[in-house]
Amino acid sequence: NAGVTQTPKFRVLKTGQSMTLLCAQDMNHEYMYWYRQDPGMGLRLIHYSVGEGTTAKGEVPDGYNVSRLKKQNFLLGLESAAPSQTSVYFCASSYSGQGGEQFFGPGTRLTVL
């Protein structure tokens, strides 16, 4: 099993460009999450999904959109990238939203110039 994978691993964008980050998990998990990690800020939740076809906002959703068309995939979109979105993005999944540990992907390092 690959666990949680993220594509791409690195990306450099110019301000105003758009992109989509892909998260895939092969553990049949219902719950998926997108976090961003910034120095001194810890992990902050952007959006999450409690099942196929559902999404919800986390702590810092502004400037991002998500979709969960298939259970195994959770996409994070930046419509118009800004330098403030320079960060490391982590995807995670869990089998249970109530008590299950989260399994994290390897991260995507995004730089917006």
Add this chain to the structure above:
Amino acid sequence: ILNVEQSPQSLHVQEGDSTNFTCSFPSSNFYALHWYRWETAKSPEALFVMTLNGDEKKKGRISATLNTKEGYSYLYIKGSQPEDSATYLCAPKGSGGSNYKLTFGKGTLLTVNP
């Protein structure tokens, strides 16, 4: 958003020392407390998920305790080794409508010197 405090922010110990650090969280509407270990250039990995007041969990030289009434958890490492160097994150989960989400603390960065 839950208010989660971890202390200390960073810690340097010598190989063989035992150490501990603290996670504080709101005691109301508590559901679960997660501990994660995050090595540099890797992804966070779960250590423990704790739900019951007074619970104690152990994995090798690492153990954790939970006090839900006063809102804190301790993580202990016995006989620290250089490979224990990592950031240790705690993340409480509230009950009710927000129980799908974890709120992560900023972590304690542990450095174990050989």
